[in-house]
Amino acid sequence: MARTAKKKVARKSKRPRRGAPAALVAAARAVTPASGYRAKVRMYRQGLGDCFLIALPRTDGSKRPFYVMIDCGVVLGTPDPSTIMNQVMDNIVEVTGGGVDLLIATHEHWDHLSGFVQAKQSFDKLKVGQVWLAWTENPDDELTKKLKKEKGLALTALRMGLSQMQMAGDPDGVAELSGILEFFGLAKGPTTADALSNVRAKTAKPRYCLPTDPPVQPAGTNARFYVLGPPHDEKMLRKINPSASQKETYGLALDSFPLFMDGAGTALSNADTDRPFDQQYEIPFAYAQSAPELHFFRERYWQPGDAAPDAWRRIDSDWLGGASDLALQLDSLTNNTSLVIAIELPGGDVLLFAADAQVGNWLSWKDCLWTVDGKTVTGPDLLKNAIFYKVGHHGSHNATLKTLGLEEMQRLRVAMIPVDHEMAVKKRWGKMPLDELVAALNERAKDVVLRVDQPMAKKQASVIEDDLFFEVTF
Known part of the structure; x- marks a missing residue:
């Protein structure tokens, strides 16, 4: 040293x-x-x-x-x-x-x-x-x-959001958010x-x-x-x-707090009661990824890395967009x-x-x-x-x-x-x-x-x- x-x-x-x-x-x-x-x-x-x-x-x-x-x-x-x-x-x-x-x-x-x-x-x-x-x-x-309670909720959501970013393959978002949480x-x-x-x-x-x-x-x-x-x-x-x-x-x-928590509160809960579409119009992830007849989804929703041209189609992690702002x-x-x-x-x-x-x-x-x-x-x-x-x-x-x-x-x-x-x-x-x-x-x-x-x-x-x-x- x-x-x-x-x-x-x-x-x-x-x-x-x-x-x-x-x-x-x-x-x-x-x-x-x-x-x-x-x-x-x-x-x-x-x-x-x-x-x-x-x-x-x-x-x-x-x-x-x-x-x-x-x-x-x-x-x-x-x-x-x-x-x-x-x-x-x-x-x-x-x-x-x-x-x-x-x-x-x-x-x-x-x-x-x-x-x-x-x-x-x-x-x-x-x-x-x-x-x-x-x-x-x-x-x-x-x-x-009041401030400690708000801070605790935000930190919990942000740390869970960081895990979601890591699983979603967003290296830039992960680097920015983890740097602040440090x-x-x-x-x-x-x-x-x-x-x-x-x-x-x-x-x-x-x-x-x-x-x-x-x-x-x-x-x-x-x-x-x-x-x-x-x-x-x-x-x-x-x-x-x-x-x-x-x-x-x-x-x-914490202007991003309500917006981010509205998304995090449902996306991170055990029972997501705030679904964007009625269930009759949804295809479960597991089925879409494995069913032979649904190759359209495998080709356009889960391409690896940054080369995925159709990543914009997915909305499951849209709520993470305010994470970095909230962390800052x-x-x-x-x-x-x-x-x-x-x-x-x-x-x-x-x-x-x-x-x-x-x-x-x-x-x-x-x-x-x-x-x-x-x-x-x-x-x-x-x-x-x-x-x-x-x-x-x-x-x-x-x-x-x-x-x-x-x-x-x-x-x-x-x-x-x-x-x-x-x-x-x-x-x-x-x-x-x-x-x-x-x-x-x-x-x-x-x-x-x-x-x-x-x-x-x-x-x-x-x-x-x-x-x-x-x-x-x-």
Whole structure:
């Protein structure tokens, strides 16, 4: 795995970045504690997936930092994933002395959670103080119950639909649908639910975070943690893509769910009561395939492979047509349930961890409002003060807002993109990361834009570059 990692970082990045303006450097020094730093952010380079470790200095005299771990996963299809995820988890255990104060699991996707099962032996060695999850994982929340039920039905139907596609000989459909379903774990084996169970087991009582919660200042630190999303609003959660008129991003709810389930509900049931024709006009498949006098059907309905010129005649799998659309929407809805955290440092600078939040999640931040020390703090205030941005959803087209997002980050210094473009291409996500977004990040970030799959264009004193991670110090 070491050789693989070195090969990945051998590619050249596209453009150099500018150094930090003197005014920003002076401002940072003005609020730097005796420890010599205000925060350290480590992005692991395991591939296409998220894993971050944040170190915050203590104010209580302890030399041990306050450690925050956010997610730990890599996309299915990554070569030898257990080996590399164990390397990541072992490094976290070593660096933290065997414990993190806060573990945040942002949402139920494999590329954010797989390490909690793939590296369970190492994870078991890690002591955890608190576990934070989004309110969308709270089993007592009524909207959570509704979303989980809908998601469960959709996943069951899609997995059965995948089997139908395989039997129908549709390799393109199978590849597209299975690639999306991989985000929820293995078809046979560990799932994202298993990974979350391992995370929950680290504490007696997880915190289920809401954006209406007051900010939290962990004991012994000068940092405040704000929850920006996900919104406790079904309409906003279901707003996944930018609108045609507004163009909120650079570059739907489960609209296919009723249509697909109408077909799946009957096609996958034991008794199909919704037949397209009366039985007197039907010829059973088994008889049509075997009866000597019905060679017409054998020649025109069941020709092998792609050479079947009359495949259009069959309607038995027409209901599968909406499967890929439904899967994409289910995937995006799960992304939109991402727990989004803004960490405010001494002096007002903010570290923004947006997970995979999509349009509706971002739009909801403009309505976030808190009162802190007699002053009003809003979602837009936190964006304006962001000096660090963990780029949403590996740089995809609908996970970074433009006017109400990146362009609000007036003080941005560092952006980190946990992306492996080579793997994204293999997964048929060729526009991950989106070139237009990467260009905008390079224009906006005053220090550096760091990508998992590329080395730095030039050395920077504030950044450590290693085969296994990048670490930036503020």
